[in-house]
């Protein structure tokens with residue numbers, strides 16, 4: 001998809017979005033099937049990828065779809081309480097919330113990603129969701145990555161950092177443990193309110209995004225704090241703080257000097 005011109009509708013010069021849809025097997029995929037056999041009319045903008053449950057969707061895949069040039073990503077699952085695997089859609093909601101927060105650090109419109117619940121009997125709702133989301137993406141316009149210019153390069157770098165962050169232990173355990181922490185308490189037995197949990201989540205997500213940016217920048221070539229700050233757009237103070245943390249965890253290591261400034265490289269790199 002990358003580098004292609006935005007496709008136009010066969011019968012007009014209108015922009016025709018490419019939307020990737022991750023549909024759970026038991027509800028939304030069956031809802032799509034019902035819409036099809038019922039001959040409901042809708043835009044042919046959706047590329048469907050069937051997953052067994054919306055909760056089984058790895059959060060890096062929606063980001064990868066955007067990185068590949070998709071104009072929008074729709075995640076669809078069973079209505080809350082109806083998941084074939086009991087609570088998979090609650091997990092999907094938690095992953096989605098994290099993805100939305102990560103998207104705030106990326107120069108892409110947050111609305112390009114959407115989560116919807118569609119049951120097997122809701123062919124008409126499936127039609128409505130696809131039509132509405134297509135109209136929304138048409139208004140937003142093509143994914144800027146398709147232009148292959150400097151801005152596209154910057155967004156790809158941001159998406160790489162977000163993908164890297166979703167693969168890390170902290171964000172994965174956030175998805176797995178959020179419900180437990182809120183219902184049973186944290187390691188100190190404290191039950192956290194929704195606001196407290198949101199605040200902690202925001203901090204972890206921002207930290208992980210910045211640290212992923214740093215790790216990816218020093219993956220092969222050693223860089224100073226100033227070099228990293230210049231390349232990422234974060235302040236030198238912010239980079240310094242996270243470099244110190246990453247060094248302490250031995251994720252990055254000192255590797256020579258540039259003038260008098262120490263350079264760092266990813267552990268096991270170069």
Ligand code: FES
Nearest residue numbers: 024053077078088
């Ligand atoms: S099986 Fe549909 S969301 Fe879990």
